Amino acid sequence: MTAAAPEEAAAPPEEPPAAPSREELLALIGSFPYWYQRIYLGHGVYTVPGPRLHEELWRRIEPTLPADLGGASVLDVGTNAGYFPIQTKRRGAGRVVGIESVDDYLRQAEICRRIWNVEVEVLPIDAHQLDRVQEQFDLVVFTGILYHLKNPLHVLEQVGRLCRDAVIVETECIQDDPRNGVHVRQGPTNQIEVKFCQTGVMKFIEADELNGDGSNWWVPDVACVLGMLRTAGFRYFSAASYLEPTRLLLLASKQQQSILNLAALR
Numbered sequence: 701m702t703a704a705a706p707e708e709a710a711a712p713p714e715e716p717p718a719a720p721s722r723e724e725l726l727a728l729i730g731s732f733p734y735w736y737q738r739i740y741l742g743h744g745v746y747t748v749p750g751p752r753l754h755e756e757l758w759r760r761i762e763p764t765l766p767a768d769l770g771g772a773s774v775l776d777v778g779t780n781a782g783y784f785p786i787q788t789k790r791r792g793a794g795r796v797v798g799i800e801s802v803d804d805y806l807r808q809a810e811i812c813r814r815i816w817n818v819e820v821e822v823l824p825i826d827a828h829q830l831d832r833v834q835e836q837f838d839l840v841v842f843t844g845i846l847y848h849l850k851n852p853l854h855v856l857e858q859v860g861r862l863c864r865d866a867v868i869v870e871t872e873c874i875q876d877d878p879r880n881g882v883h884v885r886q887g888p889t890n891q892i893e894v895k896f897c898q899t900g901v902m903k904f905i906e907a908d909e910l911n912g913d914g915s916n917w918w919v920p921d922v923a924c925v926l927g928m929l930r931t932a933g934f935r936y937f938s939a940a941s942y943l944e945p946t947r948l949l950l951l952a953s954k955q956q957q958s959i960l961n962l963a964a965l966r
């Protein structure tokens with residue numbers, strides 16, 4: 701019998717520069733009823749046990765980013781505890797702004813950014829109020845947010861206005877399936893006929909049918925997401941990638957020479 705290969709030891713995480721004592725960290729974390737994002741805060745302490753979806757997401761995105769973001773500006777919509785702002789800052793981003801609508805998450809993001817000693821502006825803004833933001837960003841992180849929006853196209857059009865170059869979109873989605881389809885009237889005015897459309901649809905979630913979570917509103921398929929991104933002004937797209945069968949990851953950019961390497965997404 702051959703001995704099993706020893707598991708590769710995970711590299712110890714880098715220590716954040718401004719971590720308080722382990723006891724203080726545990727008290728800080730315990731002062732919140734819930735953490736969604738797993739963030740390392742020092743002394744072996746994470747906000748929650750993992751791994752979590754956003755960590756796998758970062759692992760997929762990393763090869764598409766330059767080794768150094770070279771001061772690029774980043775907007776993170778629905779930033780939660782600020783995992784992506786911290787990661788992009790550590791990779792050389794310049795101005796980084798996160799917006800979030802839930803008070804506890806805003807407080808968590810402030811705590812985490814202080815511990816990591818990164819300059820990130822975290823704003824209490826609902827994604828439907830992005831018209832209040834009057835600056836442009838090189839990169840927009842738009843992950844885990846689209847299906848939480850009542851008016852996703854409106855918000856994506858605002859993202860298009862605020863984004864100079866590229867957006868990272870991750871969302872719950874309808875899986876492509878040859879059995880999918882709706883019968884819809886299509887065609888020019890005097891030749892309209894009912895046609896069978898297999899893609900380009902979005903399912904309305906009226907209550908808490910998805911995950912028992914009343915904050916979910918729409919689940920699109922990949923053609924719908926691509927169509928909305930084109931409507932919002934994006935022109936170049938990565939292939940669709942899936943973190944789970946119904947979790948779509950897509951990169952889109954306005955510029956052919958983008959900060960993101962769209963071809964590197966797996």
Ligand SMILES: C[S@@+](CC[C@H](N)C(=O)[O-])C[C@H]1O[C@@H](n2cnc3c(N)ncnc32)[C@H](O)[C@@H]1O
Pocket residue numbers: 736737754777778779780781783799800801802805825826827828842843844845848849
């Ligand atoms: C599923 S979590 C995803 C968090 C993070 N973007 C990620 O990918 O790990 C959704 C986040 O979006 C926030 N959110 C939901 N609806 C929002 C809205 N209308 N405006 C701003 N933030 C919102 C939630 O409070 C939560 O922090």
